[in-house]
Amino acid sequence: MISSQLPALQIIVPLLAAPFCVIIRNSRATWLISVLASWVTFGISILLYLDVQTLGVISYEMGNWAPPWGIEYRIDSINVFVLLIVSSIGALVSLYAYPSISVEVDENKHYLFWTSYLLCLTGLLGVTITGDAFNIFVFLEISSLSTYVLIALGKNRHALYAAFRYLILGTIGATFIVIGIGLLYLLTGTLNLYDLSMRLGDMSLTQPQLAALAFLTVGISLKLALFPLHLWLPNAYAFAPSVATCFLAATATKVAIYLLLRFAYDVFGQSQIFSELPLGEVLLILSIAAMFIASTVAIYQQDIKRMFAYSSVAQIGYITLGASFASHTALTSSIVHLFNHAITKGAIFLLLGLVALRIGQPTLKKMSGLGKSMPWTSAGLVICGLSLIGVPGTAGFISKWYLILAVLERGWWWLAFMILASSLLAVIYVWRVVETMYVSDSDSRGDSHMASTTSPTSMTLVAWLFVTSCIFFGFHTSFSVEGASAAAKVLLEYTK
Amino acid sequence: MSETSIFLSLAIPLGGTLLISLTGEKPNLRDSITLVTAVCLLLVNCTLLPKILNGQRPEAVLMELFPGVDLILKVEPLGMLFALVASGLWIINSIYSIGYMRANKEKNQTRFYVCFAIALSSTMGIAYAGNLITLFLFYEILTLCTYPLVTHHGTHEARHGGRIYLGILISTSILFLLFAIGWTWHFTGTLEFVPNGIFNQEQLQTSIPLILMVLFVFGVGKAAIMPFHGWLPAAMVAPTPVSALLHAVAVVKAGVFSIVKILVYIFGIANLEKISGGSWLMYTAGFTIIAASVVALKSDNLKRRLAYSTISHLSYVVLAVALFVPIAVMGAALHIVAHAFSKITLFFAAGAIYTASKKTKVSELHGIGKRMPITMIAFAIGALSLIGIPPAIGFLSKWYILSGAFDAQENFVVAVIIMSTLLNAAYFLPIIYAAFFRTDDNSKNHGEAPTAIIIAMASTGILSIALFFFSDQIISLGYQIAGAY
Structure with a gap:
C-alpha cells in the first residue's frame, strides 16, 4: 500500500518536517528532525530507484487526478538518478552539519536554517520528480526562496549581499521559466511534460515555440550557472555557511542541469529543435568559455571557497558540453559528470567546512601549513583536487574519459585537446592549494587558529565518506556509468 | 600461483608503506621494514622470472574499469626486466638512503620512506601493466607520489623544482598521453598490449598512427625527450637517494620503458617501418x-x-x-x-x-x-x-x-x-x-x-x-x- 505512494512521500516527508522545525525551534531537536527526514527521504529514493530498475517508468497521479489534467509524477531512469544524488547528499550533509552550524550560524537562527534546508530539499526533489511544467516552477521557487535564506544565514555581512544578488538573478531566471511555460501552455493547452512533448512533436516550428524555448533555456541556464550567467554563484558559495555551500554545490546546479536535459531532449526533443536550431552550438561555445575562463579566474582567487565556486562554473561547463550534442556517449559523459562532480565538490566543501572550523573563512594564506595541523583534511582535499583534475583512479577521470570519447566520436579532435588543456588549468588552481598546505617554508602558521584544535568526528567521517567515494567511483563504475548510460538512452529515445 | 605473485609485487610495497608509517617513531625498526620490504619484493619478482623465460605470460585482472576496459596486469619479458632492475636496486638504494638521510639529518624521513614505497609499487604497476589504461593509472600515481620527494626540503627552490616537475609531467601526460589513449581506443577499440601491435593494415595506411606515435612519445614526459626534458634537472633539488633511484632508475626508466612498450606492443616493430615519417x-x-x-x-x-x-x-x-x-x-x-x-x-x-x-x-x-x-x-x-x-x-x-x-x-x-x-x-x-x-x-x-x-x-x-x-x-x-x- 505504502509502496505505491512512494513518489508522493518523497516530497511530503521533507515538506512536512519543515514546519515542525519552526514549531519546535530547539537547535538540537530541529537538527534531529532534519536528519531523520533526510534519511527517510533517502530511503524512499533508494526504493524508487529499485522500482524503476524493474518497472522502467513509474507514473503517479497526484490525488488520483488522471494526467494530463491532474499533476503527474513521472519517474524514469534519468530523474531517479538525480533523486538519488540529491537525497543521498542531503542525508549525509545533514548528518555532518551540526557542529559546523553551531559555529557558523547564530544559535537563535538554527531552526531557520533547518527549515529552509528541508524546504530546499523538498524543492529540489520536487523539481526532479514532477512531470508537470507548472509544478516544476512551483518547486523551483520553493527551492530558490529557501536557498536565499540559507545563503543569507552566513555570518559574514557579504552573505546578505550575495543572497540579494542571487535573489535578483534567480527571480529573473524563474520569471523567464514561467514565461516559457506559459507560452507552451498557450500553444498546446497542456502542462504535463509527457503530453507537451507529444503535442510539440506534432506541430511545425512556430515563433512562440521558439520564444518558449529561448525563455526556458535562458532561465534554466541562470539557475545552473552556465557561463556567463554564473555571476550569482561565486559569492553565494563563498559566503553561505559551509553546510549550505556544500549542499547547494552538490545538488542545486545539478537539478537545474537535469531540467535543461529534460526540456531540451524530452519536451522539445521530438520537434527537431535540436537539429534545426543552433542550441547545441550555443551550449558548446558557452561551455568551452566556462571551462577556460572560469578556471582561469579560479587560479587568481585568494578565498578558497570562491576558488572552488569558480571551479564549479568550469566543471558545469564540462557537463553542459556533454549535453550539447545528442549522442549516447556524450549524454552519458554529461550525466556521469553530474554525479561525479556532485560527490567531488560535495567532498571539497565538506572538507572546507572542517577547515573553516579551525581557521575561519579559508583563504590561501591561512591554509599554509595545514598539511601538518590537519593531515586528514588536507589529504582529503588533495584527493578531491585530483578528482577535479581528472587523474585516473578518481571519479573525475571517468567522466573526462567519456567526454573525450564522445568528442572523438564526433571527429572533433581539437575539442578533445581543448578539454584536456582546460583540465591543466585545474592542475594549477588545485596545486596552488596543495603547495600551500604542504610545501610552505613560512613559520607563520598557527596564529589565526580558532579555539578548537580537534575536528568533530562525525564531520570528519562524513567528509571522508565522500572522499573515499571519489576514489571508489573512480574504479567501480558500474553504478555511475550504467545509471548514466541508461538515463542517456532514455533521453535519446525521447528525441527520436 | 603466478597470479598471486603479480598481486604481491604491487601489494608488498603498499604493505610496507603502511608499516613504515606506523613505525615512524622508531627509526631503526622503520628502516629495517623498508629493507625487508625491498628484499621481499625482489624475491617475489624472481619467482616470476623462470616462468617468463619459459615463455609463459601470466596475467591478473584487478577489476573492470568500464565496459570493455579492465585494469589488468600482465608480465612480459620487458616488464620483467624493468621490474627486476627497479626492485633489485631498491634494496641497494634503501641501504644508501638510510646512510644518507641519517648522515645529513634530513627531516620527515618517514614521509620519505612512505613515498618511496608507493613509488615502487606504482613502478611495478607500470612494469606489469597489461593495457594502456593500467599503464596510465600507475604512471600518474608515480608522478604524484614522487612530488613530495622532490619537494622534500620544503624550501623555495624545492617548491620551484616541484612545480616544474609536476607541471611538465602532468601536462604532457594529460595533454598528449591521455589524448593518445582516448584516440587509440576510439580508433581501434582496444587498449591491450599485443605482441604485433593493435593496428591492422588498413589503419596503418592512414596518417593517424603517425600522429598517435608523436602523441605517445611526447606524452610520456618521463622519458625526457627534448623539448620536455626540463623536469629532470629541476627534480635534482630532491635528496640524492631520490635522484638516484627515481630519477636515474624508476621514474625515467618508467618513461622509456613505456615508450618501448607502446612502440613494441601497441604499434609493433614490424608495423612501425610501414608508418611513413616514423x-x-x-x-x-x-x-x-x-x-x-x-x-x-x-x-x-x-x-x-x-x-x-x-x-x-x-x-x-x-x-x-x-x-x-x-x-x-x-x-x-x-x-x-x-x-x-x-x-x-x-x-x-x-x-x-x-x-x-x-x-x-x-x-x-x-x-x-x-x-x-x-x-x-x-x-x-x-x-x-x-x-x-x-x-x-x-x-x-x-x-x-x-x-x-x-x-x-x-x-x-x-x-x-x-x-x-x-x-x-x-x-x-x-x-x-x-x-x-x-x-x-x-x-x-x-x-x-x-x-x-x-x-x-x-x-x-x-x-x-x-x-x-x-x-x-x-x-x-x-x-x-x-x-x-
Whole structure:
C-alpha cells in the first residue's frame, strides 16, 4: 500500500518536517528532525530507484487526478538518478552539519536554517520528480526562496549581499521559466511534460515555440550557472555557511542541469529543435568559455571557497558540453559528470567546512601549513583536487574519459585537446592549494587558529565518506556509468 | 600461483608503506621494514622470472574499469626486466638512503620512506601493466607520489623544482598521453598490449598512427625527450637517494620503458617501418642525445651534469627502438639495465661526496680521489660503463644498439653514438682525472662517507661490471623482447 505512494512521500516527508522545525525551534531537536527526514527521504529514493530498475517508468497521479489534467509524477531512469544524488547528499550533509552550524550560524537562527534546508530539499526533489511544467516552477521557487535564506544565514555581512544578488538573478531566471511555460501552455493547452512533448512533436516550428524555448533555456541556464550567467554563484558559495555551500554545490546546479536535459531532449526533443536550431552550438561555445575562463579566474582567487565556486562554473561547463550534442556517449559523459562532480565538490566543501572550523573563512594564506595541523583534511582535499583534475583512479577521470570519447566520436579532435588543456588549468588552481598546505617554508602558521584544535568526528567521517567515494567511483563504475548510460538512452529515445 | 605473485609485487610495497608509517617513531625498526620490504619484493619478482623465460605470460585482472576496459596486469619479458632492475636496486638504494638521510639529518624521513614505497609499487604497476589504461593509472600515481620527494626540503627552490616537475609531467601526460589513449581506443577499440601491435593494415595506411606515435612519445614526459626534458634537472633539488633511484632508475626508466612498450606492443616493430615519417623519432632522439650531452659538458654542478647525462642516455633507449630492428630493441632493453646500474652508482657517488664534504660542484673535486678512493673508483666504474668501455654492462648495450644501427644501415645513428661516446668521455673523464691526479687546494678534512653509503655504492659499482660477465638471463629476456613480434 505504502509502496505505491512512494513518489508522493518523497516530497511530503521533507515538506512536512519543515514546519515542525519552526514549531519546535530547539537547535538540537530541529537538527534531529532534519536528519531523520533526510534519511527517510533517502530511503524512499533508494526504493524508487529499485522500482524503476524493474518497472522502467513509474507514473503517479497526484490525488488520483488522471494526467494530463491532474499533476503527474513521472519517474524514469534519468530523474531517479538525480533523486538519488540529491537525497543521498542531503542525508549525509545533514548528518555532518551540526557542529559546523553551531559555529557558523547564530544559535537563535538554527531552526531557520533547518527549515529552509528541508524546504530546499523538498524543492529540489520536487523539481526532479514532477512531470508537470507548472509544478516544476512551483518547486523551483520553493527551492530558490529557501536557498536565499540559507545563503543569507552566513555570518559574514557579504552573505546578505550575495543572497540579494542571487535573489535578483534567480527571480529573473524563474520569471523567464514561467514565461516559457506559459507560452507552451498557450500553444498546446497542456502542462504535463509527457503530453507537451507529444503535442510539440506534432506541430511545425512556430515563433512562440521558439520564444518558449529561448525563455526556458535562458532561465534554466541562470539557475545552473552556465557561463556567463554564473555571476550569482561565486559569492553565494563563498559566503553561505559551509553546510549550505556544500549542499547547494552538490545538488542545486545539478537539478537545474537535469531540467535543461529534460526540456531540451524530452519536451522539445521530438520537434527537431535540436537539429534545426543552433542550441547545441550555443551550449558548446558557452561551455568551452566556462571551462577556460572560469578556471582561469579560479587560479587568481585568494578565498578558497570562491576558488572552488569558480571551479564549479568550469566543471558545469564540462557537463553542459556533454549535453550539447545528442549522442549516447556524450549524454552519458554529461550525466556521469553530474554525479561525479556532485560527490567531488560535495567532498571539497565538506572538507572546507572542517577547515573553516579551525581557521575561519579559508583563504590561501591561512591554509599554509595545514598539511601538518590537519593531515586528514588536507589529504582529503588533495584527493578531491585530483578528482577535479581528472587523474585516473578518481571519479573525475571517468567522466573526462567519456567526454573525450564522445568528442572523438564526433571527429572533433581539437575539442578533445581543448578539454584536456582546460583540465591543466585545474592542475594549477588545485596545486596552488596543495603547495600551500604542504610545501610552505613560512613559520607563520598557527596564529589565526580558532579555539578548537580537534575536528568533530562525525564531520570528519562524513567528509571522508565522500572522499573515499571519489576514489571508489573512480574504479567501480558500474553504478555511475550504467545509471548514466541508461538515463542517456532514455533521453535519446525521447528525441527520436 | 603466478597470479598471486603479480598481486604481491604491487601489494608488498603498499604493505610496507603502511608499516613504515606506523613505525615512524622508531627509526631503526622503520628502516629495517623498508629493507625487508625491498628484499621481499625482489624475491617475489624472481619467482616470476623462470616462468617468463619459459615463455609463459601470466596475467591478473584487478577489476573492470568500464565496459570493455579492465585494469589488468600482465608480465612480459620487458616488464620483467624493468621490474627486476627497479626492485633489485631498491634494496641497494634503501641501504644508501638510510646512510644518507641519517648522515645529513634530513627531516620527515618517514614521509620519505612512505613515498618511496608507493613509488615502487606504482613502478611495478607500470612494469606489469597489461593495457594502456593500467599503464596510465600507475604512471600518474608515480608522478604524484614522487612530488613530495622532490619537494622534500620544503624550501623555495624545492617548491620551484616541484612545480616544474609536476607541471611538465602532468601536462604532457594529460595533454598528449591521455589524448593518445582516448584516440587509440576510439580508433581501434582496444587498449591491450599485443605482441604485433593493435593496428591492422588498413589503419596503418592512414596518417593517424603517425600522429598517435608523436602523441605517445611526447606524452610520456618521463622519458625526457627534448623539448620536455626540463623536469629532470629541476627534480635534482630532491635528496640524492631520490635522484638516484627515481630519477636515474624508476621514474625515467618508467618513461622509456613505456615508450618501448607502446612502440613494441601497441604499434609493433614490424608495423612501425610501414608508418611513413616514423623516422622523426630517430632524429629527435639523436638530437636529444647530443644536445643534452653538450649541456652536461657545460654544467659545473655535479648532479646537474648527471641529470643531463641521464637525459641523453634515456634517448639512447628511444633511439635504439626508433631503428625498428629487433637487435636494436634488444639493445634498448639492455641499455635500460646498463644505464640503471651505472647511473645509480654515479648518483650514489655524488651523494657520498656531498655527505662527506658538502661539495656539489665539479670544479671543487680536485684531489678528492685521495680522500674518498672508494667513492671515486665507483664513480669511475659508472662513468666508464656509460662511456661504453668493456668490461662493463654499458658496453654490451651499446654494442647491440650499434649492431642494430648497422643492420638498419642508419649512418645517422652510428654517427650519433660515436659523437655521444666522445661527449660522454669529455664530461666524465676530466672529473676522474681531477679527482685522482690534481692536488687538493682546499684543505678541509674529511674522509669517506658513512659505511651504509659505501656498501651501496660499491655493490652497484661491482654489479655494473659483474653483469657484463653474467648477462645470460638478461640477454635471453632481451631475445624474447626482440622476438616479441
